[in-house]
Amino acid sequence: MAMIIGSPTRYIQGKGEMKNLCSYAGNFGKKLYVLTSASGRGRVEPSIKEGQGDCSITYEVFQGECCMTEINRIKEAAGSIGSDVIVGIGGGKILDTAKAVAYYMNKPVMIVPTIASTDAPCSALSVIYTDEGVFEKYLFLPTSPNMVIVDTEIVSKAPARLLISGMGDALATYFEARACKRSDAVNCVGGKCTLAAMSLAQLCYDTLIGSGIKAMTAVKEGICTKAVEDIIEANTYLSGIGFESAGLAGAHAIHNGLTAIEETHQFYHGEKVAFGTLVQLVLEDADEDELMEVLDFCIEVGLPVTLKELGITETSPERIMEAAKLACAPEDTMGNMPFEVTPDDVYAAIMGADALGRYYSES
Incomplete structure (x- = not known):
């Protein structure tokens, strides 16, 4: 191909x-x-x-x-x-x-x-x-x-929460691209990942980590600095080309699953994707340093790291399993993960990511 x-x-x-x-x-x-x-x-x-x-x-x-x-x-x-x-x-x-x-x-x-x-x-x-x-x-x-x-x-004059949400969406780009590369998945334009797409996905993540906090503080003052320009490009172009030409995997499937829970409808796409990224990393049993870097970034810029921060206070197994099942729908992108993922796996990862988020954000 x-x-x-x-x-x-x-x-x-x-x-x-x-x-x-x-x-x-x-x-x-x-x-x-x-x-x-x-x-x-x-x-x-x-x-x-x-x-x-x-x-x-x-x-x-x-x-x-x-x-x-x-x-x-x-x-x-x-x-x-x-x-x-x-x-x-x-x-x-x-x-x-x-x-x-x-x-x-x-x-x-x-x-x-x-x-x-x-x-x-x-x-x-x-x-x-x-x-x-x-x-x-x-x-x-x-x-x-x-x-x-x-x-x-x-x-740059839009509410800061919107730029932050964009960073949440962009945060998934590299990790989903990496998963698709490992599984040799087909990307969103019907082919395999190019070197350029993978490089853009990596650059997207590096830009978020390097400029995200500076951009967040600037837009809260309604000003457009070089960091804001860089984050706008990362959120819009680097993430857009990176996700489409490298592929989607667990994080966006988790987002789609969370839409089954009505309370999440009041939150932005990128806010749910940020939490989905944490869930994907838990599914992958990611390196602790990598997981902590993502958690710290989310907490610093104000992205959700717990179910409560997505409005979900009632976390019965039935409700979370409904989201897990939708995330694993055959037509969704969970199948691009480099290993088999079941609704039970997703349920455990959602609850595990929530526990990690509560531990580090409340400590």
Whole structure:
């Protein structure tokens, strides 16, 4: 099987890039259909207008869930006015929805994250949930986004919790890539891991450890330092290319399993993935120094290391086993681990990670 790496045609990151959106869109068309939130529109529209030129823009308010109901609604609305380009501006679910809509309409898509809370922007993947917010499936797309634009001035002014959540999502990248490499798994773009993808995954982790705390403290003050720029790139590009071209394994499967527990729905994707990373490391019986480095990082930046920190205070065996079973679903990525994993194994690892988190965070 061939080695394959996927990447957006263009990745653009810098302060003030939002005003160049229409200029960049000129490569694809003049009729932009922009999916964003109501509050997001208020933040970005003044900058977009500054460089709008002869582009026509239709704004659509996202209804809150990346589900087939919402995808079909937007597809119909965008098609009815003859839109040339689908543009997603906002967080991960908006971006995944925009990618899915563009795929079903056979239109180019521009992805403009206003937060760095997930690695969704660069991937040829949409995570589809039910209308109620429970994980349903991965929609693997034939191509990466045509363009990704990151205005770091806007991203750095978002609530610090969002950047921290992005670090939680990015934290899994190297460990899942390593697991997939060991199992010789097929990556998210249908090939085997390249040297470049593995190197990006390692660089992602090294950047988090080297700059994560500095970036966290800076964004809490609403400022964009070099460390913030580096973490935005790690959360968005390094993690996005790293996970997709190296592969997903235990951490994201654990995240998907946790969606079966309703209390976790109030937490961000990356917060659940961070805990999933700890669970994967427990499954692997990882080296103590490695496990402690990850635990210390999570505690320092404020990522969850216990079930309680994910809102789960009732931890009956039946509830946790429900999450463990969903994490081991045949269509999920737990099968990319380099050894057989059963729901019983996942149950034990979840409870073991929770015990470790409680021991070190409360001591």
